[in-house]
Amino acid sequence: MTPVEAVVWDFDGTLASRPDMWCAAIAEAIHLCGGPPEVTAADFEETAYLHLPWHSPTLGHAFQSSSAEWWEGFLSRVQPLVAAVTGEAAMDVKRFGATVRSIILDPRRYSKIPGSTRAVDALHRRGVLQFVLSNHVPELAGIVSYLFPNRFEEVWTSGQLGVEKPRAEAFHHALDRIGRAPATVLMVGDDVRRDLEPAARLGMRTLHVEDMASTRRGDWL
Known part of the structure; x- marks a missing residue:
């Protein structure tokens, strides 16, 4: 299997939570x-x-x-x-x-999700490029930096891009910025319709956040 060279994370419900x-x-x-x-x-x-x-x-x-x-x-x-x-x-x-x-x-006011946090740290130690793509406010990068200092290369938010997931434009922007073949880029999210299906249509690999614990680490981590 082609090794993962970059991971794109959703934010709410994937990296962090903040109910209501x-x-x-x-x-x-x-x-x-x-x-x-x-x-x-x-x-x-x-x-x-x-x-x-x-x-x-x-x-x-x-x-x-x-x-x-x-x-x-x-x-x-x-x-x-x-x-x-x-x-x-x-x-x-x-x-x-x-x-x-x-x-x-x-x-x-945000709580980091433990399983995702461990995965982010493990990927960082391996030198895997990590990014965030989220439907969120324009200033999300500051929140991500506070919660996960020095872990992500770039943070892309709909408040800056002007389009939301599942729009293909959001994923095209991510892939263009990453500069890697889609088959080497993994999208991790908690929403099948907004995160995983549109990424898969562009040839990206996908992983539902709830499946991280049961998926063989060698398959993606």
Whole structure:
């Protein structure tokens, strides 16, 4: 079997976890901005994620030129939802947006997944090139660097690329940057539709994060 020369990791649910990230961040920001204390993350579970760009992967970003524009575009769509839930249409939008952003970007709120962390360290010791490709905020590289210092060559996020997985453009970008044959590049993720199927269509090798423990280490590590 052709040896693995590079590994591309998904982030959320693969390298790190943060349950109810967006809903919890929105609720916490409401409290910090003086909104109703009875508001909880559960109030947004049915609708908040519909406002995230990667839930419409067929659409490119209209606000991809800077991280500030990404956040402005996202929060402009979330603010009406917040107003409907809290009844606080007059809430300071600028302060609320800055608060949500600071909560999401706090790397201390993410938990590394133990099995993946061990694999990342083992691959690093072997000198295998490692990258991150994620549907995430533009500033994900800072979070990854905090959690996994000096482990990844590059971090690519939909907030910068302007397209989300499973769009083929995201994977083409990764392969172009890596500069290796697809058959020598392994994609590791937790989502078959967004991570593994599109990678396989381009000839990349794939591994579901839940299968790492049961897969022979020689097959990929």
